[in-house]
Amino acid sequence: MQGRGLPIPRGGTRRNPLRAGGRGPSSDSHMGMRFSILASGSSGNCAVLRTEKARILIDAGFTQRKLRQLLHDAGEALEHIDAVFLTHEHGDHCAGIDGLKRFPHIKVFANAATARAVQAKLDHKVGWQIFETGARFTFRDLEIESFHVPHDAQEPVGFTFSHGQEADLLSPRRRLAWLTDLGHAPQHIHEHIRDVDVVVVESNHCPRLLEADTKRPWPTKQRISGRHGHLSNQAMCDLLESVASPRWRHVFLTHLSRDCNSHEAIETALAGLRTRLACQFNIVASGGGTSVCEL
């Protein structure tokens, strides 16, 4: 992991990500993967992933109105979204599912436990696409794999999304790992994020700022920092350090606590990693999104 001498930009939070490349639909063939985070944090999480044949959301943690606005700002629309993939049933990941009843063409993928938990709070029947955690499956030109993560939900998962073929020059293999809402990172998670081009990983809180926080009662702090809560900045760094894959091109640090984390705290934790890894680190501000990442 050389990295020395390579310019590593600081994280950006530019809007209008899918317009950023200036490409129209005519250039969509052989487009590979395009990815952007619409917003991230405890007030809601959602990302868009596009390939030639699929346009999906990863989580939908906003009201339909807010979701529409975020998509509009990104040059997208719910009318063109094919599917949503849910990690777990917490509101900051699935609050938008109720509003999708007006868009029955959007398939909602989740494991059975998550689907049950989300469905129980809705008054309309969602057309669920149920997957088994750990099973690989395809959706159009995407390959999807899910894996268990330790978090206080029914059956929370992380995902890898893959597109293209290793030997295909026009559509080379690209892979993205999505990993938020986990209290710690068991060994199997290391394997899931190793062989990917993009890692999206939670960097939720700074333990010092969490401890000093006056808004949260002690049990909430215990929950956040517990084995089934959220990854601290240091735990995120320890995970990346122990995997340290030379394949990584972009690492997005997400799901930041608004009150109990800061850009500076993450930069301090990241200092050692930056010298060892050549990938670009993008710190996604709480409530913020990212520009488009083309793969």
Ligand SMILES: [Zn+2]
């Ligand atoms: Zn959660």
Ligand SMILES: [Zn+2]
């Ligand atoms: Zn969350």
